[in-house]
Amino acid sequence: MADNYTVLEGRTIVLGITGSIAAYKAADITSRLTEKGARVYPVMTASACQIIQPLTLQTLARNPVAYDLWKEGQGWQPGHIDLADQADLLLVAPATANCIALFAHGLAPDLLSSIHLATPAPVMIAPAMNGKMLAHPATQANLALLRERGYHFIEPDSGMLACGYEGQGKLAAVDRIIETVEAFFASS
Template sequence: MTRRDVHVPERFSPSREPLAGVHVLLGVSGGIAAYKGAELVRRLRAAGAEVRVVLTENAARFVTPLTFQALSGHPVRTSLWDESAEAAMGHIELARWADEVIVAPASADLLARLAHGLAGDLLATLCLATAAPLSVAPAMNQQMWAHAATQANLGVLRERGVDVLGPGSGSQACGEFGAGRLLEADEIVARLVERRRPRELDGVRFLVSAGPTYEDIDPVRFIGNRSSGRMGFAVAAAAAAEGAQVTLVAGPVHLPTPRGVERVDVRSAREMREAVLERAGASDVFVAAAAVGDFRPRDVAPHKLKKASADSGLDLSLVQNPDILAEVAALDPRPFVVGFAAETERVEEYARAKLERKRLDLIAANEVGAGLGFEREDNALLLLWPGGREALDRGDKADLARALVARIARLRKPVGEQHA
């Protein structure tokens, strides 16, 4: 939504100056990496952006305001107590001027203050007062980065829509080695350009299922599938990042809801079926990433089952759960339907058969088993569709999800606009 008092760039150039006309407010917090902020200003201006800089009091101990003034072409602000600027509520004017707010480097202290909504200095106040997107590029000692408090603060910021850029990993000024290095200026600019480019899925309605389903045996026991839900959540996040309106139907997992995604929590296969079918008719794309249990107990005991003796067994009578994917694929009209196939052998053969049997538009197949697929941060996928295939090498599930969403976007285009 555009407000009259927020600058809107007149143009977006995808070539030599991809940030032409964009107003970038750069905040620099205290830390040895503050000197890299000077190079970031130079790179932002080379990309066409107009840059203004705010330093915290501690940042000015590392790099002088005069350096940033020379590079940006604008006076540098360091304090809320600048009488000449604040006579006209200068911090509000700066907050309205910005199209993008980037804090680089962002210290552990500043991240903590932003997470708790504190506004004790000019930079933190601007971050609260602006309607512009906020990005933070952390830089700190590797142990500070790994500390539970820092990670908790980052979780809060991400949930509020803050884009966390990095950090990188390597040798640090303190002599230690690990995560906590400020991303290079070119990487930060590239992330900003990527976020501002036209998105392929603006307005497309995505429905994603994720995680396992649990089928109760009695009030304390259940049967279920091994699934962390990470892949489905990554798909939901990737689709939302491309502008899609995403609804995520999630089985019982402990994962934060991706930014900009509507979440519906369910437990059993029948609950997931109800939630999916209720929304599938109004969706443009359905991605069935959930590991839905094929069977459930015929009867659920009202009380905890007791062992009759030390060596007694338990016989369970199981019935088949509904096939949610097949039901959605059979709708008329129906969304673009994407299935998943987790196989322990003959992956492509079985996945291709499932694609054809259930009349899917695309299937993502992967090998599972010892150390593969489930409950891992990485994976590898084979994408199959009528007349085509694409192998995605092992990598982070977030990267695989972005590649999958990109393939969906291409396959949904008219035949003449598709490309390999």
């Protein structure tokens, strides 16, 4: 068994997927984390469901995908609280400017942001958005606030963006995301 495999073995990762066009890469992230022994629970925003189907992630994670705050589990405890309690890490990849703003300001209008507010687990964010949105002072202020609170970030890459512009804002390479998660658990 490889060392990297054991680092994630048995870890519970709640994988938040937001409405960036990079949401399709969540399939690869889910698959790779699962192959390395992590228990992955995908949580999708409504806009992410417009880009990639929940069934894809459910199949790769071998766990149900949560995407609707009002259609939670059958038990007495709200599903978002159960997921929040189980998490060893809340990884949001990709994270839109909207998601980052919700997290920074403690708003919880959807399932992912509700899990965020309820979890005691560390939060790791991989932003993905148009470079102008990333550079906007409001986004930069939200990122700075989350950094002050101890959030972990996987910085976006530069390159051709889905909008046709070239610049920073591209979701970090999947390899770098996986390596960053492994390094996080190896150091904790």
